[in-house]
Amino acid sequence: MNSSYKKNRSDKVPIPHSLLRYRELLDDSLRLSVPNCGNSVYKLLEYAMGWIDEDGRPVSKSKGKALRPTLCLLSSVASGGTIQSALPAAVALELIHNFSLIHDDIQDKDKIRHHRRTVWAVWGNSKALVAGDVLKIIADRSLTDVKDKGLNSIISNRINGLLTEAYLEMIEGQYLDLDYERRTDVGISNYLDMVSRKTGALIRSSMNIGALLGSEDDSVADTFRKCGSAVGYLFQVRDDILGIWGQETLTGKPVGSDIRRRKNTFPVVYTISKIGGSDKRELLHIYQKDNIDDNDVQSVLEIMDKVDTRSYAQDFAQSCRDDAVKLLSSVNLVTKPHKDLVDIFNFLLVREN
Amino acid sequence: MNSSYKKNRSDKVPIPHSLLRYRELLDDSLRLSVPNCGNSVYKLLEYAMGWIDEDGRPVSKSKGKALRPTLCLLSSVASGGTIQSALPAAVALELIHNFSLIHDDIQDKDKIRHHRRTVWAVWGNSKALVAGDVLKIIADRSLTDVKDKGLNSIISNRINGLLTEAYLEMIEGQYLDLDYERRTDVGISNYLDMVSRKTGALIRSSMNIGALLGSEDDSVADTFRKCGSAVGYLFQVRDDILGIWGQETLTGKPVGSDIRRRKNTFPVVYTISKIGGSDKRELLHIYQKDNIDDNDVQSVLEIMDKVDTRSYAQDFAQSCRDDAVKLLSSVNLVTKPHKDLVDIFNFLLVREN
Numbered sequence: 001m002n003s004s005y006k007k008n009r010s011d012k013v014p015i016p017h018s019l020l021r022y023r024e025l026l027d028d029s030l031r032l033s034v035p036n037c038g039n040s041v042y043k044l045l046e047y048a049m050g051w052i053d054e055d056g057r058p059v060s061k062s063k064g065k066a067l068r069p070t071l072c073l074l075s076s077v078a079s080g081g082t083i084q085s086a087l088p089a090a091v092a093l094e095l096i097h098n099f100s101l102i103h104d105d106i107q108d109k110d111k112i113r114h115h116r117r118t119v120w121a122v123w124g125n126s127k128a129l130v131a132g133d134v135l136k137i138i139a140d141r142s143l144t145d146v147k148d149k150g151l152n153s154i155i156s157n158r159i160n161g162l163l164t165e166a167y168l169e170m171i172e173g174q175y176l177d178l179d180y181e182r183r184t185d186v187g188i189s190n191y192l193d194m195v196s197r198k199t200g201a202l203i204r205s206s207m208n209i210g211a212l213l214g215s216e217d218d219s220v221a222d223t224f225r226k227c228g229s230a231v232g233y234l235f236q237v238r239d240d241i242l243g244i245w246g247q248e249t250l251t252g253k254p255v256g257s258d259i260r261r262r263k264n265t266f267p268v269v270y271t272i273s274k275i276g277g278s279d280k281r282e283l284l285h286i287y288q289k290d291n292i293d294d295n296d297v298q299s300v301l302e303i304m305d306k307v308d309t310r311s312y313a314q315d316f317a318q319s320c321r322d323d324a325v326k327l328l329s330s331v332n333l334v335t336k337p338h339k340d341l342v343d344i345f346n347f348l349l350v351r352e353n
Numbered sequence: 354m355n356s357s358y359k360k361n362r363s364d365k366v367p368i369p370h371s372l373l374r375y376r377e378l379l380d381d382s383l384r385l386s387v388p389n390c391g392n393s394v395y396k397l398l399e400y401a402m403g404w405i406d407e408d409g410r411p412v413s414k415s416k417g418k419a420l421r422p423t424l425c426l427l428s429s430v431a432s433g434g435t436i437q438s439a440l441p442a443a444v445a446l447e448l449i450h451n452f453s454l455i456h457d458d459i460q461d462k463d464k465i466r467h468h469r470r471t472v473w474a475v476w477g478n479s480k481a482l483v484a485g486d487v488l489k490i491i492a493d494r495s496l497t498d499v500k501d502k503g504l505n506s507i508i509s510n511r512i513n514g515l516l517t518e519a520y521l522e523m524i525e526g527q528y529l530d531l532d533y534e535r536r537t538d539v540g541i542s543n544y545l546d547m548v549s550r551k552t553g554a555l556i557r558s559s560m561n562i563g564a565l566l567g568s569e570d571d572s573v574a575d576t577f578r579k580c581g582s583a584v585g586y587l588f589q590v591r592d593d594i595l596g597i598w599g600q601e602t603l604t605g606k607p608v609g610s611d612i613r614r615r616k617n618t619f620p621v622v623y624t625i626s627k628i629g630g631s632d633k634r635e636l637l638h639i640y641q642k643d644n645i646d647d648n649d650v651q652s653v654l655e656i657m658d659k660v661d662t663r664s665y666a667q668d669f670a671q672s673c674r675d676d677a678v679k680l681l682s683s684v685n686l687v688t689k690p691h692k693d694l695v696d697i698f699n700f701l702l703v704r705e706n
Contacts, residue, residue: 041528103486107479126460129482130528133456136486137521140493168490175394175483 012250016347018340019065022073022083022090026066029091033142034135044131045138048102048119064114068206069094071231071344075210075224078328078337079217086213088142089159093206095139096167100174100202102132107178108261115252155216159209166205173197180264184272184284191269192233199239200232207231220331227327234320234348240265241313242353244301250353256297262287266316267309268300274307321349365603369700371693372418375426375436375443379419382444386495397484398491401455401472417467421559422447424584424697428563428577431681431690432570439566441495442512446559448492449520453527453555455485460531461614468605508569512562519558526550533617537625537637544622545586552592553585560584573684580680587673587701593618594666595706597654603706609650615640619669620662621653627660674702 034045046052053059069090076086104110105118106128112118120128143160176194180186204225211224242251243258244267251257258265272283283303286296304310324345328338387398399405406412422443429439457463458471459481465471473481496513529547533539557578564577595604596611597620604610611618625636636656639649657663677698681691 039525039528040532041525103482107482125478126531127528129456129460130524130531133489133524134521134528136489137517137524141517164490164494168487171483171486171490172392172394175392175480175487178479178483179393 013347013350013352015065016340016343018074018343019067019070019347021340022070023066025083025087026069026073026090026094029087030094033091033095034138041127041131041134044119044123044127045135047122048098048131048135050114050116054117054122064098066094067235067344067348068097068202071203071228071341072206072210074337074341074344075207076214078333078341079211079214079220079224079331080334081210081214086210089163089209089213090206092139092142092163093202093209095135095142096163096170097202099132099135099139100167100170102128102135104174106132107174112252152216155212159212162205162209162212166201169197169201170199173199173201181262182288183264184287186264186269188266188269188273191264191266195233195236195266196229199236200229203232203235204228223327223331227324230320230324230327231345231348234317234324234345237266237313237317237320238348238351240267241310241317242351244304245310247352252353256301259297259300260292262292267304267313270312271304271307271309274309275303279303279306317349321345366700366703366705368418369693369696371427371696372420372423372700374693375423376419378436378440379422379426379443379447382440383447386444386448387491394480394484394487397472397476397480398488400475401451401484401488403467403469407470407475417451419447420588420697420701421450421555424556424581424694425559425563427690427694427697428560429567431686431694432564432567432573432577432684433687434563434567439563442516442562442566443559445492445495445516446555446562448488448495449516449523450555452485452488452492453520453523455481455488457527459485460527465605505569508565512565515558515562515565519554522550522554526552526554535615535641536617537640539617539622541619541622541626544617544619548586548589548619549582552589553582556585556588557581576680576684580677583673583677583680584698584701587670587677587698590619590666590670590673591701591704593620594663594670595704597657598663600705605706609654612650612653613645615645620657620666623665624653624657624660624662627662628656632656632659670702674698 030049031051034049035042043052043056047054050064051059072090072093073083073086077083101113102119105113106120106125110118111121118128119131123131143163173194173196176190177198180190180194205228207228208221208225212218212221215221240258243253243263243265244256246253246255248254254260259268268287272280275283283300286292286300289296325342328341383402384404387402388395396405396409400407403417404412425443425446426436426439430436454466455472458466459473459478463471464474471481472484476484496516526547526549529543530551533543533547558581560581561574561578565571565574568574593611596606596616596618597609599606599608601607607613612621621640625633628636636653639645639653642649678695681694
């Protein structure tokens, strides 16, 4: 880690400055996009965005990483464009991401996210479902801003198309993820296909759209798109590592929480592909149980240790990071935002929450 | 009822020809809009649209009334336009409507719709939620067809805006409906405001958009919009009547089902506004109970009889129908589709499912 990392807490990998640089600008634009009218559904949205607490009191600082919009803005500047032209698309990306979190938490029955109760945990499934639908519409509306920015209309139509395809892919990926639950025949390639949609689609299109706006050059935009695919895997595999070995004080989830939920994440899929005999029988047996207890989690962790799953997963994340860095170095980019992007990739490899 | 009504079943008010006229054309266009690709989420959508059964076998006939797209097409032709120019908007309206049904059934925990199990009842909440999200995206995509039809671009942009606002209003209305549950202070005006959004928004915009495409004349489109508002109330109040006094063999729901679910529908809100003393105490007490049994339903029905709620509700629906007819007669319209629209309003007043 170099000096461009800011320490937030002594025990935590600090968030790099590059992720915080446009935070205020993004927050202001996001707040403008969510209407502040009478209907109380908007209270749920302000809560979901991290602006107020459960009782409606303002929260001093938003909590999320705003990864996707920041990647979009940096990709625009790195490839010769401006922040301003990429801002509406960046806002749409963050709103779509937040919409997906609201519905995801309902699907996964997750009660806590970023150390706060999730929307459904506070207001119930039905209201959370509607709140997600409303946020999705607001995201759609913010896209019309992309068109109004006096952009080349061919580019602006393509950006709209890219965003629509990205969230369709994302939701198809969520469906695959649900479909994989309780299955024990999910291979690495199935897993990567699912992640490429569920997580990859939005990250990939963030960089693709940013570069398309910045360069108006298809080959540059395509390189950023490929880079975004690598970043998507990097993000998710590190997330999967944290879902099993992450520190509870940092992630807000107990060790082994993804095992307890029988998630077919990268470490699990890899482990199943490597083991055999009694280890395999035991792991598959545990994954078929209705309730997975502490002993079961311990057994799975021990089986994973035997085949060095954690190192393998981290190595995979590292190679995705290397891919991403290499792809960017193949294009002629503006130095500072280029370095900011690499800083973010480095952070994603070691983040602890 | 006159001869333009086709008898489907001897005990049922027949669906008018005017609602069936474009059924095949609509079905073909709807099927083209839903991709038939590998991801199994599309199976849920084909089921939701009524094209296949739970096992994926084709169903011979779609079941829904296709009210909104038919109103859109007829409004276009009645005001001097074509079917073809209004078809993409009609398709989008029907897809948005079906998206809302999938999410509505999750919210209301409804297991049966049109005598078939609902999507969540077959595949579970999570997959149904995702399926709804996918259908919503497909509806958005079908809107881009509106733009590609070589229409006046000002009109096509306005139609996009009208549709977006309509489904935002619709979802805000769904939120209000959820918010009203278990409340006993919901007045007629609150109820009408909620219905005007939840049900009215899409019906109103169906007629508004159809007439805008047909006439390209704001004042004609505005008259259709007002007419659509009246049709929205007509549709919902008749729906509320069926939710309490409808025949189980026709609606698929037992008598009093909306009472059992403590829904604040028109008959309930009206009754509460008319009664006092022990009747009021009893009704409010029943509506606060966790489980409403057959005796409770019977008591509520008796209280409603005392203040003639059923007649009052039907009279209200009748006056909405009269309003709708009167509004249309104030514009110079093409005779046949004008008569078709009036036939549909007449049907909505007496339909039994």
